[in-house]
Amino acid sequence: MNAAAINCLPSPGLALRRRWASRGMTMLMGACAVVVMAPLFLVIYFLLREGASALDWNFFTQLPKPTGEVGGGMANAIVGTLELLGMAALIGVPIGVMGGVYLSEYGSDRVNNWIRFAADVLNGVPSIVWGMVVYALLVIPFKTFSAYAGGVALGLMMVPLVMRTTEEVLILVPQSYREAGLALGIARWKIITVIVVKTALKGIVTGVLVALARVAGETAPLLFTALGNSFWNRNLGQPIAALPLQIFSYSISPYDDWHRQAWAGALVLMLLILGLNIFVRVLSRGKSAAS
Amino acid sequence: MVQTAPLPVSSSASTVRPSAPASKPPPAVPVDDLPAFDIQGFSLWYGSRQALYDVSIRIPARQVTAIIGPSGCGKSTCLRALNRMHELTPGTRIVGSLRLFGDDLYASGIDPAYVRRRVGMVFQKSNPFPTMSIEENVLVGLRLNGVRDRAFLQERLEESLRMSALWDEVKDVLNRPGTSLSGGQQQRLCIARALAVQPEVLLMDEPCSALDPIATAKIEELIQLLRERFTVVIVTHNMQQAARCSDRTAFFYMGKLIEYAATREIFTNPANPQTEAYVSGRFG
Numbered sequence: 001m002n003a004a005a006i007n008c009l010p011s012p013g014l015a016l017r018r019r020w021a022s023r024g025m026t027m028l029m030g031a032c033a034v035v036v037m038a039p040l041f042l043v044i045y046f047l048l049r050e051g052a053s054a055l056d057w058n059f060f061t062q063l064p065k066p067t068g069e070v071g072g073g074m075a076n077a078i079v080g081t082l083e084l085l086g087m088a089a090l091i092g093v094p095i096g097v098m099g100g101v102y103l104s105e106y107g108s109d110r111v112n113n114w115i116r117f118a119a120d121v122l123n124g125v126p127s128i129v130w131g132m133v134v135y136a137l138l139v140i141p142f143k144t145f146s147a148y149a150g151g152v153a154l155g156l157m158m159v160p161l162v163m164r165t166t167e168e169v170l171i172l173v174p175q176s177y178r179e180a181g182l183a184l185g186i187a188r189w190k191i192i193t194v195i196v197v198k199t200a201l202k203g204i205v206t207g208v209l210v211a212l213a214r215v216a217g218e219t220a221p222l223l224f225t226a227l228g229n230s231f232w233n234r235n236l237g238q239p240i241a242a243l244p245l246q247i248f249s250y251s252i253s254p255y256d257d258w259h260r261q262a263w264a265g266a267l268v269l270m271l272l273i274l275g276l277n278i279f280v281r282v283l284s285r286g287k288s289a290a291s
Numbered sequence: 292m293v294q295t296a297p298l299p300v301s302s303s304a305s306t307v308r309p310s311a312p313a314s315k316p317p318p319a320v321p322v323d324d325l326p327a328f329d330i331q332g333f334s335l336w337y338g339s340r341q342a343l344y345d346v347s348i349r350i351p352a353r354q355v356t357a358i359i360g361p362s363g364c365g366k367s368t369c370l371r372a373l374n375r376m377h378e379l380t381p382g383t384r385i386v387g388s389l390r391l392f393g394d395d396l397y398a399s400g401i402d403p404a405y406v407r408r409r410v411g412m413v414f415q416k417s418n419p420f421p422t423m424s425i426e427e428n429v430l431v432g433l434r435l436n437g438v439r440d441r442a443f444l445q446e447r448l449e450e451s452l453r454m455s456a457l458w459d460e461v462k463d464v465l466n467r468p469g470t471s472l473s474g475g476q477q478q479r480l481c482i483a484r485a486l487a488v489q490p491e492v493l494l495m496d497e498p499c500s501a502l503d504p505i506a507t508a509k510i511e512e513l514i515q516l517l518r519e520r521f522t523v524v525i526v527t528h529n530m531q532q533a534a535r536c537s538d539r540t541a542f543f544y545m546g547k548l549i550e551y552a553a554t555r556e557i558f559t560n561p562a563n564p565q566t567e568a569y570v571s572g573r574f575g
């Protein structure tokens with residue numbers, strides 16, 4: 001070994017200092033990670049502490065009790081939220097997926113840029129604005145708040161989300177598959193539906209679930225549309241209960257029991273969203289393992 | 292699956308690789324027969340950039356034609372024009388005429404999908420559809436073109452896989468994903484997929500450039516079998532490959548067809564000095 005090589009090595013003291021600096025930085029970054037994670041744990045901790053006690057069988061099976069009475073549940077709001085999400089998906093998924101397919105497979109660059117720009121602006125529109133727009137569009141003309149209006153408001157919010165993620169995953173499908181299909185004399189739309197969309201299906205489903213999780217907890221767009229309901233909704237043309245609405249009205253009430261139920265409702269909503277997100281993780285894990 | 296040792300391959304490869312193209316029977320050029328492709332005055336532009344200049348060529352049927360030339364000379368462009376695949380690139384424009392067995396492929400009202408069913412294509416990188424099994428990959432062209440008859444599909448499946456020398460290796464695992472095969476097997480699967488729709492011509496754009504020598508030898512062997520039933524046009528960067536497995540060779544240079552003749556002529560006695568310089572390795 002020559003002297004130059006030895007000189008390149010740090011002296012023992014310097015090496016020690018570097019090791020400590022490295023440890024210090026690692027700990028600092030670890031602390032930052034904890035700060036990022038902490039709110040999630042805080043949310044879950046508070047929801048469990050305040051809400052778990054009100055989470056009984058009745059909560060899932062009973063209607064709300066009349067004002068001031070203790071007991072009852074949020075069965076109608078839970079079902080209502082699921083119904084609203086179903087309607088939102090019926091609107092948001094086909095329009096969003098087809099829009100994404102158009103962006104990735106058909107549109108010219110110039111048109112696409114405008115559509116993307118519009119979708120990005122729409123993604124940033126405050127959710128209460130969606131509520132007001134649908135209020136003007138559906139509630140005023142039909143002279144009633146309704147489940148339909150709530151579903152439309154959530155569905156419209158989903159469209160740009162689903163559209164952009166669909167486009168992104170379709171663009172990742174290698175061009176060579178489209179070429180291979182075209183070289184077999186297969187019609188373009190069949191290649192897109194049977195080969196391209198199917199190849200990207202997991203990613204599209206993931207995008208849909210993320211969008212659903214995103215709108216599941218929205219309150220503002222439902223205030224002027226679905227309105228809320230203390231009873232079962234028998235007619236989608238009438239107001240419908242939803243978890244976020246019920247949480248909102250219970251938490252601004254003066255009753256302790258309703259406060260507890262609001263926490264429980266928030267817990268259920270949180271678990272729903274967490275469940276969707278876990279499902280997304282499982283799906284995308286499968287994807288990376290397959291490719 | 293049988294050929295794990297290199298020995299049987301080298302012996303089989305020796306039948307594919309005659310030491311000189313001269314050892315092949317002299318290709319009888321059926322000048323009077325209808326050529327597979329009859330191309331006259333064909334030029335092609337990408338936007339304002341011209342890629343093919345006034346190409347005229349008559350490619351005989353049931354022979355293997357190799358297209359050689361330095362990188363960027365328009366080999367792929369020419370090949371893709373033969374089944375109108377270049378139309379996928381926006382802004383392309385052509386003049387000239389291109390006939391397949393007498394039919395004008397660029398006549399107005401001709402559906403490119405129809406052209407591509409008659410003129411199949413195999414790409415440089417094997418591209419079996421990842422969501423489909425081996426069987427589905429082979430049959431996708433028929434199924435998506437509306438063929439439902441099970442007996443017919445089964446027959447096409449076996450015949451296509453046999454023609455692409457893959458049947459023995461995959462007949463027991465037809466339901467496995469197409470992407471579970473080795474690179475060489477995947478390329479033969481793509482050949483089977485192209486053959487299943489019963490094209491008249493098979494175009495291959497550097498089909499072996501991503502494969503190892505053993506897999507390459509298999510594909511070359513396969514091309515020899517295919518020429519009995521199909522017209523094959525193969526682009527290759529590998530001059531030995533062109534010499535080994537083609538009957539006729541076209542040499543392109545800077546978008547122009549310099550020379551098209553029997554492979555033996557091109558490699559032993561080229562008429563054009565540029566061809567001579569290229570095949571003797573003085574540029575390229």
Ligand SMILES: Nc1ncnc2c1ncn2[C@@H]1O[C@H](COP(=O)(O)OP(=O)(O)OP(=O)(O)O)[C@@H](O)[C@H]1O
Pocket residue numbers: 337340342360361362363364365366367368369380528
């Ligand atoms: N999509 C395209 N847009 C514009 N120009 C293109 C396009 N594709 C090819 N070209 C040009 O056309 C010419 C011929 O290209 P081509 O791909 O046919 O060459 P090639 O002979 O196949 O080359 P290689 O051996 O590298 O594959 C090149 O000069 C290339 O730059």
Ligand SMILES: [Mg+2]
Pocket residue numbers: 366367368496
């Ligand atoms: Mg090329």
